[in-house]
Amino acid sequence: MSGPGKGAVGAGRLTGWDHAVGALLAIAYVALLFVTSDELAMSRDESFYVVAAQDYGRWMADVWAGEDDAWSREAIDAAWDYNHEHPALIKSAFALSWLAQERWELFPSLHHTFRFPGMVTGGLLLWLTFVFGAEIFGRRAGVFAALAFALMPRVFYHAHLDCFDVPIVLMVMWTTYAYWRALAAPRWAWMCGLAFGCALATKHNAWILPGVFLIHQAWLHLGRRALATLRAAPLPPAPRPWWLVAMVTLGPLIFLGSWPWLWHDTLPRLGWYVRFHVNHVYYNIAYFGFTWFEPPFPASYPFVMTAITVSAVVLVLAILGVVRRLPAMLPAFSPKLAARVWRSGAAPDALFTDVLLMGALLAPLVVIALPSSPIFGGTKHWMPSYPFLAMYAGAAFAALAAALAETLRGRAPAPLTAGALGALLLTPSALETAHSHPFGLSHYTVAAGGVPGAADLGMNRQFWGFTTGSLLPFLREALPSGGSVWLCDTTYPAWNLLQRDGRIPRELRATGDLRSADLVLVHHEDHFLEVDAQAWVAHASARPVHVLTYEGVPIMTVYANPESRRVQLPPRPGDAAPAPAGTALDAR
DSSP states (O other), X not given: OOOSSBTOOOOOOOOHHHHHHXXXXXXXXXXXXXXXXXXXXOOHHHHHHHHXXXXXXXXXXXXXXXXXXXXXXXXXXXXXXXXXXXXXXXXXXXXXXXXXXXXXXXXXSHHHHHHHHHHHHHHHHHHHHHHHHHHHHOHHHHHHHHHHHHTOHHHHHHTTSSXXXXXXXXXXXXXXXXXXXXXXXXXXXXXXXXXXHHHHTTOGGXXXXXXXHHHHHHHHHHHHHHHHTTOSSOOOOOOOTHHHXXXXXXXXHHHHHTOGGGSSSHHHHHHHHHHHHHTOOXXXXXXXXXXXXXXXXXXTHHHHHHHHHSOHHHHHHHHHHHHHHGGGGOOOSSHHHHHHHHHHSBOOOTXXXXXXXXXHXXXXXXXXXXXXXXXXTGGXXXXXXXXXXXXXXXXXXXXXXXXXXXHTTTTSOHHHHHHHHHHHHHHHHHHHHHHHTTOGGGOOOGGGTHHHHHHHHTOXXXXXXXXXXXXXXXXXXXXXXXXXXXXTTSOHHHHHHHHHTTSSOTTEEEESOTTTOSEEEEEOOGGGHHHHHHHHHHHTOOOOSEEEEEXXXXXXXXXXXXXXXXXOOOOOTTOSSOOOTTOOOTTO
């Protein structure tokens, strides 16, 4: 598909070799996620989905075994009622991965077992980002877009997890791509319906997609009048809305069919699910020194957080790419004005693809910018924007690479020039991402002054309690013969999984009694400030025995019970010797 005018989109359909490149990107990313997963302890939400996956898996095993009562309402509710706040498709994938591990022992640990399906969706997302970007802006743009997305620090963190946040990005991207293809090839309509059903069955982010597509349709039909003035030949017929028929029919069928909890009392339970997310509870988040517990929330939040967590190079390229294509997004209420602008700059293709891409990019950001929208999840809530952001960065990169090759014509091969430029422009993202691991949610870019600068600004340092994993060497050393640990934001199931994987001994017990705990952990989040004071009062000491830091910024603090006879601490500088068992530690 090609469009009229300078810089129009449309690089043509791809070949099998192109998909081989996409597959290679996917496999390499999954492998990277797999080998770096050990450094991340289970997060709070992951621990809930692990429990749900095991419940679902046992039910699936009963169905496979032909248990007569497996299809009864009682059996379904017993297995599927837990964590019914979220649809079941991805948790079912986690369950199947667990069943495979139980039978064939495919994975080296349980956390790999439950996380693997999420990692695969991350790999598939790179493949699709490459394909979508290459078909619109060219192959170089597609490769750059896939790598730029993969090397966003917070994307890299979330791509490891037993969660829905990267899977829903894949589903949104897949549905948008299938919709775009269905406009020119109606046979793609069923794929659009299938993808939308999978998106609905993954997470409620899918609800915004029909709105994005309908706005694009309105823009498309208005713009065709103006676009006709640039065409020597008549435009192809306006696309018929078979995509909409498929979304309305296949979408709900897949959503309901994949979620057994909805098979009984369907309408009341569906109403509960919708009300739960429309009226979602508000958790806290720190933003510029203020902890937000309730609306109205700042409209700037998603935009500022994007600016200080995504590499500045990628953001600048994305802005350049958008600016370069702005004329193609021009409202077409005045055909003459539109034609005049398009002749002097980038013109749209017959499907107004840029309008679709910008709608998909902006919609998640705008939804979170609404003062009533919860912001506690940080960047993961608008992460579906990021592949489209990366595609525009890829478009700008491709234009720069072409200009550089033209400048160096005869002195350097164009592919070599493009490769060198791409490596140079992606290096900051790669360095940021490598440095962020395993503190992905604590990482901020140079735009915020790095991690120390973000701490000075009063930005959120972490959530979900996953940073306890970075304390494991200290905990094993401090409690060599076992003892009790008060976990703060880490859940008991997450702790138990660490034990089942052999990363901490069974003798290290989690306790809910802060006063009697041998060690007390405090995650540095504003709403846990009271825990510091509680530990000081309980143990008559305000001096920590260990502080976990990232770029010098405290992430976790550990306090020891002075009455404990189990705690063994290494000497500190200036200490004569380690504190023996049973010695009061408040002087340390």
